[in-house]
Amino acid sequence: MTSGEIIVKGGFVIDPTRKINGDVGDVAIKDGKIVDKVSSSAKVIDAKGKVVMAGGVDIHSHVAGPKVNAGRLMRPEDKLRSGVCLSGMAQKNGYRMESGFSIPSVFKTGYDYARMGYSFVMEAAMPPLLAPHVHEEIHDTPIIDEAALPVFGNNWFVMEYLKKGEVENTAAYIAWLLKVTKGYGVKVVNPGGTAAWAWGLNCLSLDDAVPYFEITPGEIIKGLMEANEYLGLPHSIHLHQNNLGNPGNYPDTLAALKIAEGVKANNKFGRQTVLHSTHLQFHSYGGEGWKDFCSKSKEVMDYVNKQKNITFDLGCVTLDETTTMTADGPFEHHLHGLNHLKWTNVDVEMETAAGIVPYIYDKNVLPNAIQWATGLELALFAKDMDRAFITTDHPNAGPFTRYPRVIKWLMSKKAREATLATMKNSDKVINATYIHGIDRELTLYEIAQMTRSGPAQCLGLAKTYGGLAPGMHGDVSVFDLNYKNMPGDAEKIETALQRAAYFIKDGEIVVKDGEVVSHGHKKTVWVKVKMPENAQVTRDVSQAFHQGTYTVDISNYPVREYLAPHQSIIDVNVEA
Amino acid sequence: MFEGYSITPDAFAGKTAAQIAELPGHEGKFVLKLGDFFTVSGNGGDTAADTDIVIAGDCTRVKYIGSKMTAGSVTVNGNADMYVGGWMKGGKIHIKGNMDSFCGIQMEGGELLCDGDAKNHVGCAYRGDWRGMKGGLIRIKGSAGNDIGTAMLGGTIIIEKDAFIHVSTHAEGGTVIVKGDVEGRVGGQMVKGEMYILGKIKFMLPGYKKVDQVQKECDGTTYTFDHYIGDLGERHGKSKGQVVYANLYLKAA
Numbered sequence: 090m091t092s093g094e095i096i097v098k099g100g101f102v103i104d105p106t107r108k109i110n111g112d113v114g115d116v117a118i119k120d121g122k123i124v125d126k127v128s129s130s131a132k133v134i135d136a137k138g139k140v141v142m143a144g145g146v147d148i149h150s151h152v153a154g155p156k157v158n159a160g161r162l163m164r165p166e167d168k169l170r171s172g173v174c175l176s177g178m179a180q181k182n183g184y185r186m187e188s189g190f191s192i193p194s195v196f197k198t199g200y201d202y203a204r205m206g207y208s209f210v211m212e213a214a215m216p217p218l219l220a221p222h223v224h225e226e227i228h229d230t231p232i233i234d235e236a237a238l239p240v241f242g243n244n245w246f247v248m249e250y251l252k253k254g255e256v257e258n259t260a261a262y263i264a265w266l267l268k269v270t271k272g273y274g275v276k277v278v279n280p281g282g283t284a285a286w287a288w289g290l291n292c293l294s295l296d297d298a299v300p301y302f303e304i305t306p307g308e309i310i311k312g313l314m315e316a317n318e319y320l321g322l323p324h325s326i327h328l329h330q331n332n333l334g335n336p337g338n339y340p341d342t343l344a345a346l347k348i349a350e351g352v353k354a355n356n357k358f359g360r361q362t363v364l365h366s367t368h369l370q371f372h373s374y375g376g377e378g379w380k381d382f383c384s385k386s387k388e389v390m391d392y393v394n395k396q397k398n399i400t401f402d403l404g405c406v407t408l409d410e411t412t413t414m415t416a417d418g419p420f421e422h423h424l425h426g427l428n429h430l431k432w433t434n435v436d437v438e439m440e441t442a443a444g445i446v447p448y449i450y451d452k453n454v455l456p457n458a459i460q461w462a463t464g465l466e467l468a469l470f471a472k473d474m475d476r477a478f479i480t481t482d483h484p485n486a487g488p489f490t491r492y493p494r495v496i497k498w499l500m501s502k503k504a505r506e507a508t509l510a511t512m513k514n515s516d517k518v519i520n521a522t523y524i525h526g527i528d529r530e531l532t533l534y535e536i537a538q539m540t541r542s543g544p545a546q547c548l549g550l551a552k553t554y555g556g557l558a559p560g561m562h563g564d565v566s567v568f569d570l571n572y573k574n575m576p577g578d579a580e581k582i583e584t585a586l587q588r589a590a591y592f593i594k595d596g597e598i599v600v601k602d603g604e605v606v607s608h609g610h611k612k613t614v615w616v617k618v619k620m621p622e623n624a625q626v627t628r629d630v631s632q633a634f635h636q637g638t639y640t641v642d643i644s645n646y647p648v649r650e651y652l653a654p655h656q657s658i659i660d661v662n663v664e665a
Numbered sequence: 666m667f668e669g670y671s672i673t674p675d676a677f678a679g680k681t682a683a684q685i686a687e688l689p690g691h692e693g694k695f696v697l698k699l700g701d702f703f704t705v706s707g708n709g710g711d712t713a714a715d716t717d718i719v720i721a722g723d724c725t726r727v728k729y730i731g732s733k734m735t736a737g738s739v740t741v742n743g744n745a746d747m748y749v750g751g752w753m754k755g756g757k758i759h760i761k762g763n764m765d766s767f768c769g770i771q772m773e774g775g776e777l778l779c780d781g782d783a784k785n786h787v788g789c790a791y792r793g794d795w796r797g798m799k800g801g802l803i804r805i806k807g808s809a810g811n812d813i814g815t816a817m818l819g820g821t822i823i824i825e826k827d828a829f830i831h832v833s834t835h836a837e838g839g840t841v842i843v844k845g846d847v848e849g850r851v852g853g854q855m856v857k858g859e860m861y862i863l864g865k866i867k868f869m870l871p872g873y874k875k876v877d878q879v880q881k882e883c884d885g886t887t888y889t890f891d892h893y894i895g896d897l898g899e900r901h902g903k904s905k906g907q908v909v910y911a912n913l914y915l916k917a918a
Contacts, residue, residue: 166794
């Protein structure tokens with residue numbers, strides 16, 4: 090944060106939070122925050138002929154933690170194709186080594202997000218026992234603010250409380266876990282299925298009971314949703330659905346989304362929605378096997394469009410060689426069986442699981458091409474762009490550095506058709522998907538909704554991120570795109586969004602002409618819940634540690650303060 | 666230790682000696698120039714195919730010579746460091762001395778000839794990668810160390826003397842010929858491709874079984890071989906209804 094004044098002058102301002110769609114205007118920053126105006130001694134950034142937006146908000150990305158690092162370790166070859174940081178300024182200023190294409194080093198992660206003008210990234214899944222590792226990587230990731238979502242959907246305490254219908258105890262446990270892990274919200278990954286993986290099993294449908302615990306995924310989702318609203322957390326529950334990646338899984342997807350019907354959001358953060366369904370692309374498939382595998386994006390979006398209290402992110406396939414990594418342990422075993430590439434399977438003994446398998450999304454392999462189309466279709470069918478967010482489930486469907494490419498495809502039918510034309514099975518792709526028949530091209534305003542205002546609101550961060558109203562964080566991205574004369578060649582849109590002309594973070598210029606010029610000041614954002622003491626939960630947790638169930642002592646479990654030196658704490662007060 | 670990735674016919678083509686001297690090369694994290702380490706005389710040809718490079722002097726500490734080249738030739742009148750001809754697609758490299766490790770890494774075509782010995786990881790995949798050498802020819806007149814042709818997909822590697830351990834590990838194609846002895850671990854986790862060993866294998870892998878004895882031509886000469894198939898511990902695919910195995914031809918006593 091700097092007390093300097095900056096004025097970003099004369100750009101095309103795109104700010105969906107205030108319904109500003111390309112008006113030429115100024116954005117003033119002082120003391121690290123957006124303000125109404127600044128003095129004449131402010132530093133002037135000439136944004137004439139350029140687009141000005143708030144810093145981007147990425148709601149789901151695997152960038153920090155033990156399974157991310159396990160991926161780095163098992164894939165030396167991922168670094169071979171990652172390019173070299175040759176910038177003279179970088180060498181002179183002691184900037185850190187950038188390596189890795191699909192699993193970048195923490196330094197490359199921070200630098201590349203900043204180059205694209207992103208200010209906030211949510212680490213999608215934090216295993217509670219190894220939360221310290223997640224925070225160490227967050228600490229070492231320069232520039233961007235980050236938060237992390239601990240996983241709850243296969244947690245033994247959660248399953249036992251919810252089996253007995255004890256929502257209040259579940260809520261108290263969530264509050265405790267968020268505090269000790271410095272977590273942000275309730276992540277639910279393959280609920281029940283990942284717990285079943287400890288026995289080599291899975292839960293593919295909402296009614297498959299978890300062995301030993303005898304609770305179903307549907308009950309886990311419903312219970313966590315209730316506990317989340319009981320607490321009034323900033324974010325809704327964040328759900329990686331069961332039966333990911335399998336042909337014909339879309340009815341299961343709809344069944345899970347239906348759990349949100351009639352549930353009202355309860356919170357003081359402006360969040361209107363109660364369920365966030367992540368990387369929906371992987372859950373929108375029809376067919377009975379790989380031979381008749383097809384997109385069911387339209388069917389899924391027909392429901393999502395009507396159901397105003399749910400949000401989703403795309404999880405777009407980018408047609409790259411990438412790495413899949415997820416707490417959906419059984420799925421990764423399945424994927425290893427499909428492509429026979431090396432497989433890491435860890436963390437099963439913890440509150441979760443993790444699997445990692447490299448994956449090549451080949452445009453000439455029919456199912457991969459169909460997946461590519463499906464992700465884009467979800468956005469192109471969406472009616473409310475504030476409820477649809479752009480992600481690639483980095484690195485699962487592709488690296489986050491491909492967001493500008495995804496945006497290019499969404500904004501240009503010609504670009505989509507050009508990619509379609511390079512596919513060996515393009516006529517089969519056209520028959521199995523909707524993409525060829527969609528003419529819609531998203532506008533930059535809609536893109537700003539999907540990457541700024543929408544995700545910020547869903548996360549309960551609409552007062553500080555995702556917009557340019559006075560009082561918000563001084564995070565401003567300037568792109569070399571003339572809103573009044575957008576390039577006919579969509580490649581130029583991708584290039585412009587890949588390297589911001591300027592990126593200002595907390596009132597400090599951190600990127601200029603696409604290059605990182607400062608490490609800025611990152612913050613670790615987490616949610617601290619204050620609620621009346623729950624003696625039952627306190628006793629249950631303390632007993633679990635002392636019975637020998639855990640391999641660490643309760644005093645060693647919490648994340649230490651030194652691991653998050655720059656905290657931005659969001660307080661939640663729960664009345665009795 | 667200098668990274669000579671610019672020492673290729675492709676980089677030299679169309680350039681004068683002065684321009685060639687300006688070509689970059691890393692020493693650690695610093696970017697230096699060829700002219701800092703070499704005196705350059707002569708000009709590049711019009712194309713890579715017309716360009717022949719001859720290096721006199723001790724290149725024991727020069728890495729990546731001829732890497733990624735597509736045509737033309739590079740001759741080193743002495744030793745070379747690691748990664749000679751790495752990722753090369755065509756053309757010819759001749760090292761008259763010894764080479765260090767990782768020569769011909771992920772090679773796709775062309776020829777690499779070494780008059781001396783090579784160290785380890787000859788014609789291999791990049792570490793961690795499952796896609797190795799795809800094509801081309803590597804001939805080493807001396808001996809090699811461990812890890813020959815890891816994850817090989819195609820092409821030919823000929824070692825005229827001995828090799829240590831790990832030949833064709835994880836290979837799915839290609840041909841490796843060792844005319845001397847091999848310590849062991851030949852064809853581990855291999856599912857397709859051929860190996861010809863003219864000397865002795867000190868330790869055979871248990872996943873190989875002898876099926877017959879055959880006469881086969883190996884680098885121009887016909888011998889009688891004990892024919893083994895393997896690696897039987899692996900998952901093998903079918904081609905035209907027949908299960909495909911890796912073939913190990915061990916010269917009969």
